Amino acid sequence: MRSITIGESTFSCQPDETVLETLLRENVQIPNGCRQGLCQACLMRSLDNSPPVSAQAGLKDTLQKQNYFLACVCHPEQDMTIALPNQRGASIEACVIRKQLLTPDIVHLVLEYQTQFNFFAGQFVNLKRPDGLTRSYSIANIPQHENILEFHIRRLPNGQFSSWVYDELEVGTLLTVSEAQGSCHYLPGREEQPLMLVGTGSGLAPLYGIIADALAQNHSGPIHLFHGSRDLNGLYFIDEMRELAAEFDNFHYTACLSGEDIESGHVRGRAHDIALSSIETLSGWRVFLCGHPEMVNQTKRMAFMKGASMGDIYTDAFHVLQVEK
C-alpha cells in the first residue's frame, strides 16, 4: 500500500484507489470536477517523486516537468508527498548585491543566494522584504553556477514595493525569496520549432531569461522577440538585444514604440500587432507572452486563432495589485 503525504498528514492509498479518492475519503478538501483526467480541477504537484506519466496526460509540458499531475487519475506507483498548486514550499534568503537603473522607470536588481535553489528561466518568485510586504517578480536570468537571481523591477505609481526598491533598498539587504513558480518557461526538445516572444515593459525580464535559456540549449529554429512600450522609458536592453541578434543568426529583435515620440531604429506600433502582422501563420510555432494582462490575453487568443496550438502558448500576465488607500 502506498502512502500519500499532504502537509502534516499521511494517508494510506488503498489498492485501486486514486489519490483524489484517498484524500476525499479522509475528508481532505480537494477541488475536483470530471474525475476522469479532463477538467484539471484537481491539479496537484508531487514534491518528491515523479508522478505516474498517465496522471499527467493532457497537462502543459512545463507543468509535467514540474511534477504536476491530476489526482483523479493518479494511481500512485510509490509513496508520494504532494501539495495543492497554491501550497508553497520552502523559501530562501538572498542578499542584494547590485542595483542599477536600466531606464528612469526600470531598475535591475541582482540577488545572491547561498542555499540550493531550483528554477527555470522565465518563472517568477515572491520577494518579501523584512516587514513582510511581498510582490511577485519574474526571474530574468538562467540558472548558473554563480547562485544569482536577476530582476527587472518597474516603478509603479504608488507602488509600495517598487518605490521602496527604488528609493530605499540598499546593497547588502536580505530579502526572502519564495519557491519559483509559473509554467511560462523554455523546455528543450523540438529545437527546430520557431519561437515568437512578445513582451511589454518589464515583460522583457522573463522573455530575456527564456531566450538565454533557448540559446544556451542550442535552439536552432528562428527566435523572434518583439519588445514594446509606450515610450522609451519602458524599453531597455536595446543594445544587449542587438548584440545578441548580431551574435546568433536565428535570433531576431524588434523594438516597438506605441506612443507619439518615435526614434529611428524602433518600429511604430504595439508589439503584439507588429508581431502578429509580420508572421503569416503560427501553426507549429511556440509562443511566449509576458507583460500587460490585456495584451497577454488578447494576443493569446489571436495567436491561437492564427494557428498556434493551445499547448504551445505560454503566458505570464503581470497583474498589478490594486492597493486601497
Added chain:
Amino acid sequence: MSDSQESTANQTLYEKLGGEAAVNAAVDIFYRKVLADYRINRFFDNSDMEKQAAKQKAFLTMAFGGPNNYNGTDMRNAHARLVKMGLNSSHFDAVMEHLGATLIELSVPQELIAQAAAIAESTRNDVLGK
C-alpha cells in the same frame, strides 16, 4: 490481432475514431472554429482559454464515444449562466455544425460523424436547460 476484420467489427466508436490522439487532434480545430464564429463566440469571451479547451476536450471525448462521466445536472448548472445570456437552440446548432466540420477536416468517414453527432445531440436539452 491476426483477424483484422473481426477486431474492426468489435471496435467501439472511440477506437474507430482513433481514441485520445484523435480527440487531441480535434480539440484545437474545433475550439478555433467556435471562437471564430460571431454567432456564438460571445458565450466564450470571458473564459480562461486553457480551462475552456479542457472542457471542449471532455465534450469531444464524450461525443467520440470515449470514457466519460457525463452528468446532466452538472451540464445544466454549467450552462445556466449562458442560458440567461440568451443561449438557445440556434447556438447549439452552430456548435454541432463545427463538430461536423472538424470531423470532415480530419477525414472521418460520414457514418462515424453521424454517430458522434448523435451522441453530442443527446446533450442538447441539458445544455439548454430544457
